[in-house]
Amino acid sequence: MRVRAGWLGLALLYTGPARKPFRVEYPVTPCDASTASAAHAEAVATFTAQHHLSREDIDIVGFHGQTVLHRPAQKMTVQIGDATALAKAIHIPVMHDFRAADVAAGGQGAPFVPVYHRALAQSLEREGPMVVLNIGGVSNITYIDGGDILITEIPGAWITRVTRHGKVVWSAQAPNVHYPSDAYPTRDGQVIVADYWKPGRVVIFNPSTRKITWEYSVANGEGMLDHPSLAMELPNGDVILNDDLRHRVLVIDRNTKQIIWQYGVTDQPGHQPGFGPNKLCGESPKISGE
Numbered sequence: 001m002r003v004r005a006g007w008l009g010l011a012l013l014y015t016g017p018a019r020k021p022f023r024v025e026y027p028v029t030p031c032d033a034s035t036a037s038a039a040h041a042e043a044v045a046t047f048t049a050q051h052h053l054s055r056e057d058i059d060i061v062g063f064h065g066q067t068v069l070h071r072p073a074q075k076m077t078v079q080i081g082d083a084t085a086l087a088k089a090i091h092i093p094v095m096h097d098f099r100a101a102d103v104a105a106g107g108q109g110a111p112f113v114p115v116y117h118r119a120l121a122q123s124l125e126r127e128g129p130m131v132v133l134n135i136g137g138v139s140n141i142t143y144i145d146g147g148d149i150l151i152t153e154i155p156g157a158w159i160t161r162v163t164r165h166g167k168v169v170w171s172a173q174a175p176n177v178h179y180p181s182d183a184y185p186t187r188d189g190q191v192i193v194a195d196y197w198k199p200g201r202v203v204i205f206n207p208s209t210r211k212i213t214w215e216y217s218v219a220n221g222e223g224m225l226d227h228p229s230l231a232m233e234l235p236n237g238d239v240i241l242n243d244d245l246r247h248r249v250l251v252i253d254r255n256t257k258q259i260i261w262q263y264g265v266t267d268q269p270g271h272q273p274g275f276g277p278n279k280l281c282g283e284s285p286k287i288s289g290e
Contacts, residue, residue, distance in 0.1 A: 034082060034085065036065060036066045036082075037082040037085045037086045037089070038085075038089070040063060040081065040086055041089040044090045044092070045090070055092055058092050060092070060093050060094070061087075061095070062094075062098070062112075063083050064097075064098045065081030065083075065096065066080050066081055067079050070099075070109060072103045072107070072108045075103055077099045083096035098112065107154060107155060110134075113134055114151045117134070120132060121164075122164065148161055148163050148169060149163075150185060152181065152193065153180070154179060154180065156173060157173050157174040157178070157179075157180045158172070158173055159171070159183045159191055160172075172207045172210050174191070175203065175205055176195075176203060177201070177203055178195055179196040181194045181196040181228070182194065182229060182230045184230075184231070184232050184233075186204060190205060190213060191206075191207055192204045192233055193231065194229055194231040196228065198227055199217065199219055199224045200226060200227055200243070201215060201216060201225065201228075202215070202239060202241055202252070204233075222266065223258075226243060226244070227244045228241050228242060228244060229244050234251070237254045238251055238252060238254050239252045239254060246266055247266070247267060248262050248264035248265070249262070249264060250262050250263075
């Protein structure tokens with residue numbers, strides 16, 4: 001089994017022989033439900049023809065439609081597309097409403113990202129460690145270490161490690177975190193996670209004891225974080241993170257909890273000259289392994 005996807009969200013699940021990953025691109029501008037469904041039907045026809053598949057080879061088609069409004073914080077997401085019409089047109093069962101169901105349950109409307117990342121890793125025959133980055137309006141990251149996967153769940157702030165066969169190794173709630181974003185393992189087997197909040201924070205905790213071993217949080221001023229979405233441990237132990245709504249990337253000294261390096265101008269979006277690295281404390285910190 002392999003997962004196949006194009007930017008329209010077309011996902012085909014089939015029982016035929018394993019194939020290498022591929023991408024289907026079928027550009028469609030926002031339109032009414034019937035036009036969107038017809039476009040997806042044509043994409044399925046093109047897909048099956050190019051890969052010499054019959055309808056009997058396809059178990060199911062995943063269809064989330066064309067998103068025209070997405071506000072998960074307000075539990076609101078809107079997609080256009082008629083799944084019933086699509087099923088009639090292609091004569092294959094269609095699964096739909098993934099985003100709406102996930103958002104209604106408190107998620108962000110992307111329930112299959114970790115599953116797809118795991119399938120991608122398997123198709124590449126990589127054992128790990130590996131990081132898969134899904135770039136979008138808000139990026140998603142999945143870390144695969146030796147075949148295991150670290151999954152971040154927004155509702156309840158749960159961080160879960162599972163094997164490639166779906167067995168849960170451990171599951172723990174990130175302590176003192178409102179909105180966990182992209183949990184990542186540290187060198188000593190702990191977990192580092194950014195709190196996508198204002199003021200934001202970065203927490204390192206032990207998944208066995210559920211206790212915080214390090215934390216960065218500033219209530220206001222230059223050091224305050226505003227919706228950080230990814231934090232990682234550098235080889236020298238310091239922490240690098242992106243501070244989304246303050247438009248900067250920071251390095252924080254693990255011992256002093258001070259910002260020692262910054263890329264970008266605080267609170268100013270841009271990429272013109274002057275928006276590069278800012279040496280806040282003399283020279284940029286030396287990172288072992290550079």
